[in-house]
Amino acid sequence: MLIIDNIHKTFFPGSVNEKRALQGVNLTLQDGDFVTVIGSNGAGKSTLLNAVAGTFFIDEGRIEIDGVDVTRMPEHERARYIGRVFQDPMKGTAGKMMIEENLALASWRGKRLGLRWSFQAQQSAQFKEALKELDLGLEDRMSAHVGLLSGGQRQAVTLLMATLVKPKLLLLDEHTAALDPKTAEKVLQLTERLVKANHLTTLMITHNMRDALRFGNRLIMMHQGRIVVDVKAEEKAHLDVPDLLALFEKGAGEVSDEMLLS
């Protein structure tokens, strides 16, 4: 579903601020893989997701999504394949629009302009059903402005929007980091439910090693622009946080204080 082949990205090349953010990343995901991504600050995690989403073009290497070479495809075209949720709850939704309108916008992804409006009327019932699944009572507030929702409710709606039209890839960039622990847990449970129900191929960045172990069927750890640990289903299921730290030390050749704190 996703092939990342030896990708490189350097910011400000040749200047004093040069930053080699990705230094030869290789990763292949199968359909339905749910991969958690961890690593210390500045390891290249967000840059990896941005490279896949097309926020910028990579310097070297190749990216393929569902058999399509997207390496040189602009971000707005790639958006048809990708659902994204960011850390900032304000980012994925339009605060001045109603919940229902936000969902309608999300449902347009990948559809031709002429077909878009014709879907709207019959969609209300579908949106209501989808909101009910969130179990936050939002199905009775479809005409409320999204700006009135709490951060957690807003992230839940963003998740729904990102998955309403099944994306080829779901990219989650610390999407629960700005939420209080209880709400973060709810949104993580919802994430897992949506990923499983829709068999979504997912990359989820987290700073929480316990969450990285609890969720998904594969875990990668990045360090200095490279993947230094890659553990799959069986092995991952038997790991605990100290095991992860030991693997990190082995892969990165050093101990990271930040990792120890997370």
Ligand SMILES: Nc1ncnc2c1ncn2[C@@H]1O[C@H](COP(=O)(O)OP(=O)(O)OP(=O)(O)O)[C@@H](O)[C@H]1O
């Ligand atoms: N648009 C950009 N312009 C310049 N430098 C950037 C840009 N994006 C990322 N970088 C740099 O690339 C490196 C990797 O950053 P990235 O955000 O991918 O790390 P990260 O692993 O997501 O870290 P964090 O956990 O702190 O979010 C950092 O040194 C960062 O400052």
